[in-house]
Amino acid sequence: MALSINQQAEKLVVPGIRQFSNQLVDYPEAVNLTIGQPDFPTPESVKRAGVKAIESNQTGYSHNAGLLELRQAASRFFLDTYGFRYDPETEIVITNGASEALDSVFRTILSDGDEVILTAPIYTAYESNIELCGAKVVYLDTSDTDFLPSPERLENMITPRTKAVLLNYPSNPTGVTIPPQLMDQLVEVLEKHDIFIVSDEIYSENTFAGQHMSFAAYHQLRDRFFLVHGLSKSHSMTGWRIGFLLGPAQWMKHVLKVHLYNSICASLPSQYAGIEALDNCRDVPAAMNKEYIRRRDFVYRRLTEMGLDAVKPNGAFYIFPSIEKFGIPSFEFCTRLLKEAGVAAVPGSAFTDYGEGFIRISYAYSMDILEEGMNRLEKFIESLSGSPMGNR
Numbered sequence: 230m231a232l233s234i235n236q237q238a239e240k241l242v243v244p245g246i247r248q249f250s251n252q253l254v255d256y257p258e259a260v261n262l263t264i265g266q267p268d269f270p271t272p273e274s275v276k277r278a279g280v281k282a283i284e285s286n287q288t289g290y291s292h293n294a295g296l297l298e299l300r301q302a303a304s305r306f307f308l309d310t311y312g313f314r315y316d317p318e319t320e321i322v323i324t325n326g327a328s329e330a331l332d333s334v335f336r337t338i339l340s341d342g343d344e345v346i347l348t349a350p351i352y353t354a355y356e357s358n359i360e361l362c363g364a365k366v367v368y369l370d371t372s373d374t375d376f377l378p379s380p381e382r383l384e385n386m387i388t389p390r391t392k393a394v395l396l397n398y399p400s401n402p403t404g405v406t407i408p409p410q411l412m413d414q415l416v417e418v419l420e421k422h423d424i425f426i427v428s429d430e431i432y433s434e435n436t437f438a439g440q441h442m443s444f445a446a447y448h449q450l451r452d453r454f455f456l457v458h459g460l461s462k463s464h465s466m467t468g469w470r471i472g473f474l475l476g477p478a479q480w481m482k483h484v485l486k487v488h489l490y491n492s493i494c495a496s497l498p499s500q501y502a503g504i505e506a507l508d509n510c511r512d513v514p515a516a517m518n519k520e521y522i523r524r525r526d527f528v529y530r531r532l533t534e535m536g537l538d539a540v541k542p543n544g545a546f547y548i549f550p551s552i553e554k555f556g557i558p559s560f561e562f563c564t565r566l567l568k569e570a571g572v573a574a575v576p577g578s579a580f581t582d583y584g585e586g587f588i589r590i591s592y593a594y595s596m597d598i599l600e601e602g603m604n605r606l607e608k609f610i611e612s613l614s615g616s617p618m619g620n621r
């Protein structure tokens with residue numbers, strides 16, 4: 230009998246972003262604006278906390294839910310920063326990055342045939358995690374509403390098969406944040422239906438206008454609400470793999486089993502580094518944001534001057550301009566941009582079909598790199614338009 234593997238695994242495709250960045254090796258001189266991680270080093274004291282943990286032989290397993298000390302630090306952080314309380318003993322699990330938090334929560338709540346509503350364009354790892362559970366993704370188009378989800382559309386999409394809604398604000402790939410009034414309206418819809426809400430707020434510390442508001446602040450949703458978070462973006466710790474999953478005790482006890490059978494616990498030295506990040510480095514994201522805002526303003530201005538329309542992002546470190554007017558599919562646009570002008574940006578189609586007609590530019594790069602990237606992009610656009618700034 231021929232060997233076969235899990236059909237859902239077989240169906241998974243290499244992420245569009247990876248398919249595109251695989252081409253980059255052939256263009257070593259290209260200005261790469263594709264990377265989704267901060268270009269700042271991990272804070273010194275956080276690195277020292279990790280080193281100290283290793284040197285003092287804190288290199289074994291921890292409690293499956295993570296060190297209680299780290300869970301307490303996380304609980305304090307969310308209480309002090311956003312005013313909501315999660316019990317470190319029963320409502321918080323430390324995961325291997327937000328990625329594992331997402332995987333564990335989906336595998337806990339989803340069964341064959343369930344549907345999950347996702348706003349789109351969106352980070353594509355969700356879809357794969359959801360489909361591996363035998364569940365189906367249903368996309369709520371935001372490409373014609375400035376990347377903000379319409380409450381009416383959400384309401385119309387909820388059916389008896391809907392098991393969960395996933396929200397990701399600030400958003401990857403668009404950088405948009407969600408205004409409080411719209412949050413209220415979405416919550417009004419969600420309140421009426423017995424479904425889970427998973428909110429990936431990994432970019433919450435990278436909010437540029439006002440304070441981030443979390444969906445966790447809505448008490449009426451709390452008994453079926455999961456908050457996904459982590460230190461990858463806020464403290465430039467992508468390689469340390471520390472994430473947080475917060476949710477109601479009645480469901481978290483099941484999530485904990487899924488998590489522990491998958492990975493036992495998060496890396497212990499990284500957990501010690503995480504305590505330092507949460508307790509003593511709370512102002513680090515603000516310092517990074519100062520720089521991101523400068524870069525965002527620069528990139529936004531240059532794109533606008535080139536005649537590219539973009540929603541001005543208020544969070545994360547991405548901008549998602551439209552390239553629709555050139556009539557070229559985004560994968561082809563980005564491939565030509567790379568080959569002809571030496572700039573790498575991610576095709577919008579890497580973020581679902583609803584991202585077609587856009588490209589994602591990361592500004593987690595120095596001003597020098599961004600300036601060179603924008604100069605090259607401008608020349609490329611001129612070559613497409615046939616004349617300098619011809620499409621303005």
Ligand SMILES: Cc1ncc(COP(=O)(O)O)c(C=O)c1O
Nearest residue numbers: 265326327328352401431459461
């Ligand atoms: C929206 C979003 N969620 C989750 C992740 C994964 O984060 P982590 O490194 O904590 O696994 C990313 C990484 O780019 C992301 O953009």
